Amino acid sequence: MQPCKGSxxxxxxxFVIYIVAMDDQTDQTRKPRxxxxxxxxxVLEAAKLVFNAGGPEASLExxxxxxxxxIGTLYRHFPTRExxxxxxxxxxxxxxxxxxxxxxxxxxPVDALRRWLRSGVEFVATKKGMVATLALAVQSGSExxxxxxERLTKAIGSLLDRAITAGAMRADISPEDLLRAFFGMCxxxxxxxxxxxxxxxxxxxxxxxxxxxxxxxKARRTAPAKAPVKRKR
Amino acid sequence: MQPCKGSxxxxxxxFVIYIVAMDDQTDQTRKPRxxxxxxxxxVLEAAKLVFNAGGPEASLExxxxxxxxxIGTLYRHFPTRExxxxxxxxxxxxxxxxxxxxxxxxxxPVDALRRWLRSGVEFVATKKGMVATLALAVQSGSExxxxxxERLTKAIGSLLDRAITAGAMRADISPEDLLRAFFGMCxxxxxxxxxxxxxxxxxxxxxxxxxxxxxxxKARRTAPAKAPVKRKR
DNA sequence: GAAGATACGGAGGCACCCTCCGCTTAACAA
DNA sequence: TTGTTAAGCGGAGGGTGCCTCCGTATCTTC
Numbered sequence: 129m130q131p132c133k134g135s136x137x138x139x140x141x142x143f144v145i146y147i148v149a150m151d152d153q154t155d156q157t158r159k160p161r162x163x164x165x166x167x168x169x170x171v172l173e174a175a176k177l178v179f180n181a182g183g184p185e186a187s188l189e190x191x192x193x194x195x196x197x198x199i200g201t202l203y204r205h206f207p208t209r210e211x212x213x214x215x216x217x218x219x220x221x222x223x224x225x226x227x228x229x230x231x232x233x234x235x236x237p238v239d240a241l242r243r244w245l246r247s248g249v250e251f252v253a254t255k256k257g258m259v260a261t262l263a264l265a266v267q268s269g270s271e272x273x274x275x276x277x278e279r280l281t282k283a284i285g286s287l288l289d290r291a292i293t294a295g296a297m298r299a300d301i302s303p304e305d306l307l308r309a310f311f312g313m314c315x316x317x318x319x320x321x322x323x324x325x326x327x328x329x330x331x332x333x334x335x336x337x338x339x340x341x342x343x344x345x346k347a348r349r350t351a352p353a354k355a356p357v358k359r360k361r
Numbered sequence: 362m363q364p365c366k367g368s369x370x371x372x373x374x375x376f377v378i379y380i381v382a383m384d385d386q387t388d389q390t391r392k393p394r395x396x397x398x399x400x401x402x403x404v405l406e407a408a409k410l411v412f413n414a415g416g417p418e419a420s421l422e423x424x425x426x427x428x429x430x431x432i433g434t435l436y437r438h439f440p441t442r443e444x445x446x447x448x449x450x451x452x453x454x455x456x457x458x459x460x461x462x463x464x465x466x467x468x469x470p471v472d473a474l475r476r477w478l479r480s481g482v483e484f485v486a487t488k489k490g491m492v493a494t495l496a497l498a499v500q501s502g503s504e505x506x507x508x509x510x511e512r513l514t515k516a517i518g519s520l521l522d523r524a525i526t527a528g529a530m531r532a533d534i535s536p537e538d539l540l541r542a543f544f545g546m547c548x549x550x551x552x553x554x555x556x557x558x559x560x561x562x563x564x565x566x567x568x569x570x571x572x573x574x575x576x577x578x579k580a581r582r583t584a585p586a587k588a589p590v591k592r593k594r
Numbered sequence: 595g596a597a598g599a600t601a602c603g604g605a606g607g608c609a610c611c612c613t614c615c616g617c618t619t620a621a622c623a624a
Numbered sequence: 625t626t627g628t629t630a631a632g633c634g635g636a637g638g639g640t641g642c643c644t645c646c647g648t649a650t651c652t653t654c
Contacts (some may be wrong), residue, residue, distance in 0.1 A: 322541075420609080
């Protein structure tokens, strides 16, 4: 919303403001314009429709048109495509986050993780634009798009930690790693059978995450480096 | 190159019989123009540079400019961006394919698969545009871009089959599944530590692929559904 | 009701995609 | 060599999308 772009917002405090400058006073008290609030909501609504249907590449001008606002208005409220994604899918990210919270009470911690991942697949299946949020959370690094990244990392991290402390899962995988792998698998949606394929692959993956029973730990985890990899090329 | 596109061309001639015969004859013998051959090569060379550096999104007009040809010439030789990718990375795909062949003589079939996947990561790391080839092979379905898809599927399939028949790997995963998962993981490159992350995840994944020792086989592998061979396509 | 802050919209500049077509040029035959 | 002609060339041009900028309209406040 950013009602007052300048002024590093000192927050509702009359005294300091008065002292510092007149300018701040108006910034503090003036409430956001009604049309601005309305338009922002319209754009969000339109973006949800357009992104869910058309995926992350959808035209922003189409969004603006659908919302019945000018392209300039869209850009004022959401300066980048990413901002818009984050706003549109914030709720979904929160839902995933809450789901992780709930799953922490499940008996089997490994299965809890698996179920969380499966839910993630469903989200992506329903909302084609969701994958862009994942992409941004994962690809843009933690600084930008902090919200989604943090929430998702935390969600996956809590499930991971629980499984690790229970001794059910190997300890050398970070939540970020897992998030990236998950996102990567979801990314190749769009072919016919993608959903089933991803679910199969996730099962394989979760199986791989289980703590090795030491019986068949053969050559793995002896050397974290990559000794036997390349060969000439 | 398509040297004789038409040939339904009735044109210039007096007898019907003449048409067919003459037509075929000239089509057969006329050799491709030297400038066409030269330009095609130039475009390929430029595309390799541009794609390796700029990734799959790079501008085709930049490629044309770098090659010193008009944009029309580029499009004539490679009607779609995908065609260009395939031509540029054909050799790389072949190399990966051959590597799979070599790895079939390794002792441990599971490890062979792992090594192949790791080599794939290296290819992607070196050539940023390579990921586009993977994307096309995986995403566009088997009909188009048949070359890369077939080669890669075959390569991964042969390694997979060997491991499965050796009883070292679960049998309910298809080469296509695996290829997609692999590509997906590679797709999220571009952050700092992506390569290490992907290698870790691939290890996890391959571990998950190992045949379950029946001790902890919980709900998995209820329906193998597909013979150990590749099936379909 | 007036003033001033705030938001609106869309024109316009840029980049890229891809097609189309008049001109050029290489291959071949005579 | 020269003429013929298909094949190839290049780039203008039309389309789409991104994003910015600024004159105008509207809202809030007094």
